[in-house]
Amino acid sequence: MVFAPKRQLGIVYAVGEEPAFGPGDRIRIAERRPVGHYRVPSYVRGKRGEVEVVIEPPAIDNEEEGFGRNAGVRRHYYRIAIPMIEIRPDYRGSRSDGLRIEVFESWLERV
């Protein structure tokens, strides 16, 4: 069965059901420092980058899960591209060198 593009169906999606960001979107990784273990390394917090891929399907938010909150809740998860020069202003390598890292939507801010 072939469906019409989503928007033509008039379907309303639940909050958080669709990814908030898409490939090419400019983002900033939140500069939060909550106590505890989080899967967003400190060195990328506050850094700017770009969404490369929306990783499908949404994944269980293991950070919340790890603290026993919202167990089983799925969140959108993205592959983020960050230039090395953004991570370290004194980066010695080529300007085109970069990092790829997966980050949950809850850590992303639109730029």
Next chain:
Amino acid sequence: MSQTLHDHDHAHDHPAIEQAARPGYYEMLETAVRELLVEKKLIAADEIRRQIEVLDSRTPALGARIVARAWVDPDFRARLLADGRAACEECGISFYDDTSLIVVENTDKIHNLIVCTLCSCYPRPVLGLPPDWYKLKPYRARAVSDPRAVLAEFGTIIPDNIEVRVHDSTAMVRYLVLPKRPEGTENYAEEQLAALVTRDTMIGVAPAQIQGSAS
């Protein structure tokens, strides 16, 4: 450690293998937690042994077969790059840890390197246990701050016109590098190709090369 030699029937003598030091804090903690879990029947001793067997059955030889297949079969290569896990599963490699796998391809323009800065995330279903250096802080910190220097220490010099792309595994995604097929291997059979693919080539710290060649 005792230096006394014992009688045994293999070819060389060595000091008796014995445990001299007390187990460390974490070793004792692990034993205590494991024994409690078994006692409470939450897991069985046999399940732990089985899981160790699962881990021991995964070695870089599996990854090497995947890479060699991708080198000789363009359709498989396309499937591997589109969905690493599905392509490996197609070859019978199970993902017992329910991770997904992104396969990143080294080309004339991009060199990929894998790290887990937070701990030791590694494509274990395909490569087995990571090497010790992969888990140590110097590699983990420097791979994302000075990757070209790290690569150079492995003997891998990347020209400036090639982009170095570092992949930091943080939670559910694992990476595998698809190295470049070495030149001069056009007539190699798949099995011969697999022999050129080492663990380090699939982490991205070294290129695949014909043994004995230094390029």
